[in-house]
Amino acid sequence: MLEVKQFPADMSALEVDRADAKRCLISGLFEERVEVAGEKRRFYTYITPGLCSNQPCLVIAPPENMPVLDFLEKGFWLKFAQERRVFLHILEPKGGTYSLDGSDAAYMNMVYVEVQSRRFYVTMQDNIYAVGTGGGAAVAQQAAMEMASEWSGLATFGEMAPEVLQSFDRIHTGENTGKTELVVSGTKAQLPVWMCWEETSGDNAAVRDYWKGQNDAGEEPFSNRWADEVYFPSRVCKKSQINEEKIAQVRVTSGWTGRLTEEFFNAVWDFISLARRHRSFGKKALRWYEDPAAYGAELHTMELDGFTRRWYEYVPESVRNSKVPVPLVVCMHGRGGSAESFIDLSGMNRVAEERGFIVVFPEASVYQQRPGGLRNVLLWNGNYQGKPIDDVPFILSMIEAVKGKYAIDASRVYACGQSSGGMMTSALAIRAPEVFAAVAPWSAIRNPNFDGPPPEKIDPVVPYLFLFGEHDWLCVDREKGELEYHVAPDIAAFLRNLMKIYQLDGVPRRYACGEINYYVYPNAKGVPLLIVGTVKDMSHANYPRESWITYDEFLAKFSRRADGTLLYMGEEAL
Numbered sequence: 001m002l003e004v005k006q007f008p009a010d011m012s013a014l015e016v017d018r019a020d021a022k023r024c025l026i027s028g029l030f031e032e033r034v035e036v037a038g039e040k041r042r043f044y045t046y047i048t049p050g051l052c053s054n055q056p057c058l059v060i061a062p063p064e065n066m067p068v069l070d071f072l073e074k075g076f077w078l079k080f081a082q083e084r085r086v087f088l089h090i091l092e093p094k095g096g097t098y099s100l101d102g103s104d105a106a107y108m109n110m111v112y113v114e115v116q117s118r119r120f121y122v123t124m125q126d127n128i129y130a131v132g133t134g135g136g137a138a139v140a141q142q143a144a145m146e147m148a149s150e151w152s153g154l155a156t157f158g159e160m161a162p163e164v165l166q167s168f169d170r171i172h173t174g175e176n177t178g179k180t181e182l183v184v185s186g187t188k189a190q191l192p193v194w195m196c197w198e199e200t201s202g203d204n205a206a207v208r209d210y211w212k213g214q215n216d217a218g219e220e221p222f223s224n225r226w227a228d229e230v231y232f233p234s235r236v237c238k239k240s241q242i243n244e245e246k247i248a249q250v251r252v253t254s255g256w257t258g259r260l261t262e263e264f265f266n267a268v269w270d271f272i273s274l275a276r277r278h279r280s281f282g283k284k285a286l287r288w289y290e291d292p293a294a295y296g297a298e299l300h301t302m303e304l305d306g307f308t309r310r311w312y313e314y315v316p317e318s319v320r321n322s323k324v325p326v327p328l329v330v331c332m333h334g335r336g337g338s339a340e341s342f343i344d345l346s347g348m349n350r351v352a353e354e355r356g357f358i359v360v361f362p363e364a365s366v367y368q369q370r371p372g373g374l375r376n377v378l379l380w381n382g383n384y385q386g387k388p389i390d391d392v393p394f395i396l397s398m399i400e401a402v403k404g405k406y407a408i409d410a411s412r413v414y415a416c417g418q419s420s421g422g423m424m425t426s427a428l429a430i431r432a433p434e435v436f437a438a439v440a441p442w443s444a445i446r447n448p449n450f451d452g453p454p455p456e457k458i459d460p461v462v463p464y465l466f467l468f469g470e471h472d473w474l475c476v477d478r479e480k481g482e483l484e485y486h487v488a489p490d491i492a493a494f495l496r497n498l499m500k501i502y503q504l505d506g507v508p509r510r511y512a513c514g515e516i517n518y519y520v521y522p523n524a525k526g527v528p529l530l531i532v533g534t535v536k537d538m539s540h541a542n543y544p545r546e547s548w549i550t551y552d553e554f555l556a557k558f559s560r561r562a563d564g565t566l567l568y569m570g571e572e573a574l
Contacts, residue, residue: 002029002069002078004044007120010372016384019308021366021376022052022338024121029072032089034110041107044068045115046088048081053122053378054341056273057087058129059111061104061136061143063158065096076262084269087123089115091136098139100163105142112143112150118369122336122377126276126345127289129153133260137197138164141207148214149189149283153272157196157260160203165210189283190215190233190248192275194268196256200229208252215248226267227251247275247288278345279541281469281515287544292343297361302397309394311362312339313402314349319356325409327357328402329551330395330428332364334419334443335379339363346418347544351551358406362398364420365389380417380424381450388450391424392431399435411562414555416440418542419474422466423447426494429462430455437566438558440465440550442542444474448490454497460564461502461574463529465554466495467516467546469538484508484519485534495532502529516549527573528554 005028008014014025027049033040062071068090072078081088089111091104098104108130115123130151132140137158144154145164193211197204208229211217217231224230229252251271276289293299297312319326329352333342339361343349352359366389367382368375375384381391395415402408415436417425422441429439445466446454468475468487475487482492499506499521508519515537521530531554535546559567566573 002073004069005030007032011120011374012368012372014375016366016376018306020052021307022054022122022363022378023376024051024053025374025376026120027051029069030120032114034107034114036107036110037103041094041110042092043111043114044088044090044092045121046072046078046081046090047121048078048085051085051087053336053376054124054127054338055085055087056127056129057089057115057123058131059089059091059108059115061091061098061108061130061132061139062093063134063136064093064098066134068092075260076265080262080265080269084266087115087121091139093135098135100138100142100161102142104139105146108139108143109147109150112147118336118374118377120374122374124337124341125150125284126278126341127152127273128277129155129272132156132158134158134258137195144191144193145210148191150277151191152275152277152286153192155194155196155265155268155272157256158258159197160207162203164203165206188214190286192248192272192286194227194251194253194271196253196260198254198256200252200254208250211250215250217248217250226253226264228254247286276344278543279539280543281535281538285543287344289344292340295343295349297343297349300401302394302401304394304397305389307365309363309365309398310339311360311398312343314343314352314359314361315406316353316356316358319358320406322407325407327412327414327556328399328408329357329359329555330399330413330415330417331359331361331547332380332415332417332421332424333361333378334417334421335364335367335369336377337364337418337421338378342418342421345544346542346547348416348547348551350544351547355551355556357412357551358402358408360398360402362395364424365391365394380420381427381447392427395424395428396432396435409559411559411567412437412556414438414440414551414558416442416547416550416555418442419444419540420447423451426464427451429464430458433458433460433462434564436462437560438463438465438555440467440554442467442546442550443469443472443540445491446494454494455501457501458498460560461529461566463527463554463558463566463568463573464498465531465533465550467533467535467542467550469535469541471538472540474540484510485517485532495530498530504530508532523574525573527568529573 017023137156221229231250233246364378365382367379422444425441504521519532
């Protein structure tokens with residue numbers, strides 16, 4: 001028998017699992033609330049025992065006039081959550097019924113926003129899916145149409161109504177304000193969709209046709225065991241598929257009788273869960289998810305300071321048994337992320353495959369981000385029980401472990417990372433400059449809360465490539481920002497210090513390529529020891545093309561002799 005719980009008022013007393021710091025500190029069914037049009041609306045979150053951070057989330061609009069406890073206990077949902085390792089977030093219709101005037105769609109979209117607050121558990125924006133059953137099907141459709149660029153997939157089981165298409169041109173335009181990584185900007189976008197109803201006619205057919213148009217689907221229907229109609233996106237792709245792949249199919253199952261079976265939903269989930277919605281420049285990008293193990297990334301651990309530390313290694317087959325030393329790239333996730341999620345977010349494994357180097361994705365330590373709050377948000381150089389954690393020894397030990405197994409070119413070891421991972425990248429350059437030939441922090445360059453003043457020297461010199469979005473709340477201050485790109489004062493101070501200790505001209509050379517405006521600071525020999533790049537129309541995020549740019553255009557051009565001498569394209573850089 002399920003019991004509805006309240007979240008702990010103080011989570012600081014809960015023990016972190018030292019063997020797997022991402023494991024949720026609580027489990028069970030919990031009551032949460034969101035504010036919609038000035039009214040507090042209740043929803044429920046189910047966390048299966050042992051669930052870890054950043055697993056997929058299902059936001060479910062259940063049938064009308066069905067209590068949430070009955071929905072969960074009399075159906076297969078608890079079993080599904082346990083077996084498929086997902087978070088469940090269940091809406092509660094007001095008075096037992098839904099409204100199609102837009103208020104319940106707004107409610108569902110606010111639940112999307114709320115589940116990412118990181119107050120009691122940690123989820124990410126990239127794998128949240130909308131599900132509607134019975135009367136909730138039309139509500140889920142409305143919510144997804146308003147925020148198609150936010151959701152990763154949509155599955156509905158029930159009849160449509162005229163109000164659904166009457167609302168399709170209503171776009172959710174609100175976003176969180178202040179210091180937040182979450183930016184919600186509903187735009188029209190492709191979305192994997194599976195719809196199940198009695199008959200494909202009338203409003204049902206109109207909704208199907210809407211999604212066919214939105215997904216650029218072909219006219220010829222295919223079918224499989226579960227779907228009577230399957231429409232594939234056009235094979236023509238005029239833009240790079242690095243950021244958006246053709247995954248958004250439209251699937252329709254007719255003959256719906258009102259009963260959703262576990263077997264059928266598992267088939268639906270196997271389809272929609274393939275997609276991830278990642279922040280990028282412009283609208284969020286829809287991409288295929290690749291399980292790290294299936295791709296060939298290997299998980300490794302070591303015991304350090306009482307914690308099990310984790311990292312993934314991706315070693316292309318072309319270099320696995322190489323006698324010729326190959327480069328090594330350390331690629332680090334941001335706050336609240338994980339090694340597994342950053343493989344998918346960064347795409348650096350694909351760069352490694354095509355460029356012939358080894359890449360490692362380490363996982364950060366834990367951090368309590370607010371007093372009395374969640375204490376196992378992953379953050380580089382975090383703290384536990386009030387004591388700081390120094391992650392530099394872990395990274396250096398990991399590098400040595402990799403060197404012990406493969407032929408690593410010690411002259412070409414690099415680091416990059418996003419947000420907290422960018423801060424860690426910079427910390428490595430400052431504290432272990434002899435190890436790294438060049439570094440590339442993304443979306444952050446230092447932690448003003450933990451880092452001391454800018455370094456008086458970095459010896460030997462480590463070149464920096466710093467990339468961030470022009471709307472990045474962590475980096476950009478439009479009102480008080482400094483330098484040509486309006487960075488926050490603490491970042492400007494750090495960059496000016498780099499210019500000083502590297503003896504660089506403070507007036508950059510400027511050029512633009514695609515979505516990035518570059519500011520290049522060369523030394524007297526013309527070597528770009530510092531490059532700053534601002535990404536057009538991007539918030540606090542990173543995207544796979546950054547990985548290609550970072551390696552091809554910057555990291556790979558630098559190496560270091562055994563005596564520490566920095567080389568740029570094979571010539572002495574200083």
